[in-house]
Amino acid sequence: MTRWQVDAVLLDMDGTLLDTEKVYLEASIAAFNALGYSEGVTELCHAMIGIPGPDNERTLRDHFGDNFPLVEVNRLFAAKTIEILDAGMPLKPGVLTLLDAIEAAGLPKAVVTSSSRRTASEHLRLARIDHRFDAVLTRDDVSRAKPHPDLYLLAAERLRTRAPACVAIEDSNPGVAAAHAAGAITLMVPDIVPPTDETRAKCEAVLPDLDAVREMLGLRLQFVPPT
Known part of the structure; x- marks a missing residue:
């Protein structure tokens, strides 16, 4: 060899x-679902794996429109991530x-x-x-x-x-x-x-x-x- x-x-x-990717995926889906977004969310989250956060934010606005509640999604995502990681990294x-x-x-x-x-x-x-x-x-x-x-x-x-x-x-x-x-x-x-x-x-x-x-x-x- x-x-x-x-x-x-x-x-x-x-x-x-x-x-952590499974943590981020679970937290993302939970945040979307809490705000009434469900259809196609899992596939969208998969497409954002490995991409920097700012680029993913642009992807979300492009997908859902300028009125997408990005601040609230980020808040819910962060809270859920912290909740999951409290058990350890x-x-x-x-x-x-x-x-x-x-x-x-x-x-x-x-x-x-x-x-x-x-x-x-x-x-x-x-x-x-x-x-x-x-x-x-x-x-x-x-x-x-x-x-x-x-x-x-x-x-x-x-x-x-x-x-x-x-x-x-x-x-x-x-x-x-x-x-x-x-x-x-x-x-x-x-x-x-x-x-x-x-x-x-x-x-x-x-x-x-x-x-x-x-x-x-x-x-x-x-x-x-x-x-």
Whole structure:
């Protein structure tokens, strides 16, 4: 198996490290339903996964019209999210052993997320993994977030390398588009929305979980993952 020449690992946050996409989906649907919106809401929420909040707000206004009660939806969404996360910030299975393996290989790693810096900082802290990254890149750091490549290009720069020398791990179609456009070696672990054929073509591999990612990195980077 061909060895990858890799300088760093770049990881998406929501749906990849943190099992929050299902939280956001539940909170979004609850907010819409509370205001009388039900038809097509689940599909619309799926289409917004992996997209920055401001872009999703434009999508909602385009879909429902200028009179859509965006402020109230955001309020209800935030309240429901807090209610759900009061039970704890859920990690995706395999996160800790994957981070251990990357560290054992001596590779720096960064979070690359469409969330705001405030949200990313708070959620990584609640998950107790905020100390495990060499950099955290958020939508606040660039003028164009995912699916544009800017965040991945900047993350590689922050880690003093170039994107083609990085492995990027993503869960969403927009995230894969961003990582691939930057030139990174892109792995996908789908969360809620399955990959499109176009997305699959942009991935080095589509894997079932982070344990499979760890195993692939162990083979491709020739390090022994911790057990």
